[in-house]
Amino acid sequence: MKYIKDGKSYIVRIDRGEEVLDKLNEFVKETDIKAATISGIGACSEVELGVYSVKKRKYIKYKYDGEFEILSLNGNITRDGEEPYIHLHIMISDGVVLAGGLTFGMGITVGGHLNKCIISGTCEIRIDECENAYQRKIDDETGIKILDI
Template sequence: MDYRRFGDTLLVRIDRGEEILEQVKTVALKENIQLASVQALGALGSFTVGVYKIDEKKYYANSFEGSFEIVSLTGTIDTMNGEFYTHLHLSAGNDRGEVFGGHLNRAEVSATCEMVIRLIDGRIDRQYDDVTGLNLFKFL
């Protein structure tokens, strides 16, 4: 992984064999990112995404292996209890044009991933919500 910062924007290259969430955390901690939006594209060899069932308050994971193009990777970097937190969603398509997606649990890059992290001047935290069972924005 390599990256460069240009003002309030970081351009990140995640390399073959690297896991996306691990690299996002590495950059966020190194750059002390408190609040940012994330978007990316690239190619994956495997990934796991989850779908949340609100009535059960539980995520169900789906794993995929093969050749996939990231159609959309979007989300936020922020904090929970003052510590690093990220919430990313991924959609990826196969060679037949079928797209699969959900809450990103894991994604291994097969060729490259080009990511843009846009810093937001502000701060929020997250807190657990008993009604939904999710960690929601807590505006400070």
């Protein structure tokens, strides 16, 4: 991972073989960012997504292995007590569909809460720092750690 500061933003590159959440946690500890928004694109090979079931009050996990483009990586950095809390959602695809039909891959496009993502090529991320710090709290009704605002 490498990063540079650009005003109140950072440009982050996560490299082949690195795991996104591990590297972003490392980045947050090095920069001491308290709150920020995250957006990115890239390519990955191993992904674990979660879809939250409010009824079951837990994440249902899905694992994907293959060659995927990261179509969208969005989320935020907040705090859970003193610890950083990185909340990301991702959309990945293994194929390109044109008007004439599938041209590459199986045509699978999936998205959800990001639990794990191993980069296969590169991942390019912009992180925009917020002026204030924001905490998380458990919502008793859903069991989700929501923003405490």
